[in-house]
Amino acid sequence: MTDSALSPVRRVAAILLAGGVGARAGLGQPKQLALLGGKPVLQWSLDTFAAHPAISGGVLVAGDDVMASIAALPEGWISARPGAERQQSVANALAVLGDWDDDALVLVHDAARPGVPAAVIDRLLAALEGGADAAIPTLPVPDTLVAQTGGEAGEVVDRAALARVQTPQAFRLGTLRRAHGGAGPGAATDDAQLVRRLGVPVAAVEGDARLHKLTYADDMAILSGLLEAKAMMRTAVGMGYDVHRLVTGKPLWLGGIEIPHSHGLEGHSDADVALHALTDAILGALGDGDIGAHFPPSDPEWRGAASWRFLEFAGQRVTAAGGRIGHLDLTIIAEAPKIGPFRDNMRARIAEILAISPTRISVKATTTERLGFTGRREGIAAQAVATLQLPET
Template identity: 45%
Template sequence: MRVPKFMPARSIAVIIVAAGKGERAAGGHADPKQYRKVGGRAVLQRTIEAFLAVEAVTQIVPVIHADHAEKYRALGLDDPRLLAPVTGGASRQASVLEGLKALAPSRPDRVLIQDAARPFASAKLIGEVIAALDQHDGALPVLPVTDTIKRSLDGISVSTTEDRQQLFAAQTPQGFRFGPIISAHMRSGTVRREFTDDAEIAEWAGLRVAMVEGERDNIKITHPEDFARAERILQGQSRMETRIGTGYDVHPFEPGDGVWLCGVKIPHHAKLQGHSDADVALHALTDAILGSIGEGDIGMHFPPSDMQWKGAASSVFLRHAGELVKQRGGRIVNLDVTIVAEAPRIAKHVPAMCAAIAEVLGVSASRVAVKATTNEKLGFIGREEGIVAIASASVEVPGLD
């Protein structure tokens, strides 16, 4: 039996630093590097979507240049966890501080700080940085330095050779406990020194910063030739492909005072019979999502013989199916549910139903459609003995071939 993983409640915010002009990587292009496309999508869009794919992330604040508001809007990003962008400062350090200030009212437990120009941070890497914060004030991904490093005092002749066994190249996301890092950033403004990254500010403030293993593909796009490397990375990764799944469920009526449909309770002279809350629509939709990724059906994950699911809200099942999509690096493209019933009438409840589904899955309500029809008085549905739901799900996941 597969048991869904329930993570402890914890707020984890992300700051995406995208306030630079990206001039070094311009290469004759009018757009700053974070708005140039790699594999058909803007670098900044890919970076944000990498964090939206991680369920543990609760909010994301982009920090953008004052002149780039229209470019950012043109990305068309839409997710309830994505906050309105804030304007950055004259330096990266100042921009991060603006992001921290924007998050201060919600006071998240943890904060990850990510360069917009690193679009390939994996969910695994992000998760390891988050996990390290359980034991440390800060954490960052690093790679061991493999080249021999020479130090020169005048830029002409070699002064000494560094011990590369003690040298590591830092990447982002860099993660911190929120209170200590915002305090460190506020105090860092009082010294005449430009810090190279947030981990250096944490070190200066006396915080304990741990290292986790970085990733070779987690490159920072800095120079024009880096775009060609980014395209090669994408070509080497599994290409995204669209999968379609369908679901069907039926539940009979029994005495009661209302039916659960798409996470909304609708008053009625009967209720639906079932082991859980008998939300026939969410059951069909859960099966559709599971089918799209080849994960069987709802009964495999939540057996009716298991009493822990007795009377459970069907949103638990739907959320689990959505988590499985995210674990595969995928995303939900759109969902379509058709409810077949003579009664109750659901038209006025459709907006609430779409909103409920969207909230459970962390997608925009515009990606959800709920419709209803009757069976023209025919069969068991026509006799008002039960309700049928049919659903389809379209998801995008990395290809397996």
């Protein structure tokens, strides 16, 4: 994955910080890669920013391990290296936005807060359009607060003048550049602190409880309850089926991987029947046509195309609909080659394409006991069932 320059004509950019280790969460992996509702914590924020109509570009600040887990960055997004501290990570992101005008707007967000509501983004941008140079989302403090020393509760602290600060935080790009340019060596826990050091007022807008931060392992259960609105979701099931002829002189692509074999599958694209069946199953569950409607064989653009692009497209349609993939069940029908040795690699590749856990994917194989075209080794067939959770409409 390579960086490319963002266009300076874009009005709003997002900076998504995903470079931390998150050791306090105790999840055995970077917390931004932990699965929440079937997709990595990081992906929740990335999907929300990519889908917001006011945001058409951004910077993902992440290390190699995180970048390797993402199938592809959204259009208009680039990457930046994380720093040792949060402040340096933001500075690195600002450096790759060098072509952007100071009048542009920028949102800075921690990937550890996956539940970004579009309404909060709208409120932040409205505050900037209304004349503010900086804006942050806040929530009131509901609990009684006390000073505490050595395990003993002290005097009550007046909570009326206190608020909980969340991200994303919004700034005029020039203001944020000046704040980081004049920042001293002391680390700041958020960018609004640096802006206030310039004497620039910071507007406060209403935050949202769904912006709960993943800090400890128990926060995963809290976030699951906040973000997975099961009561408002419906289950949708779709089925897909595909067949392609076996021919000599072509590579065999099956389940997103190349398999050594004497024959390959013939088709307009790479003819991966497994991914085609999965794509149609997902589109069927969405009620969104079929693979031929979106990628017609008459279009030369798709000649020889890699079928993972079709499956990724179907997965993106699920995300755009506010849904998620619950489970995929794939059956490959062939006399040869044997699928068993490649089953786990197929599951891993399909999971990578769709950014879901391999535990949500089943890959099976069967023969037709030498009956029919598959029995005569003339072709390979695949059928798939997709189970989705979609918002009630």
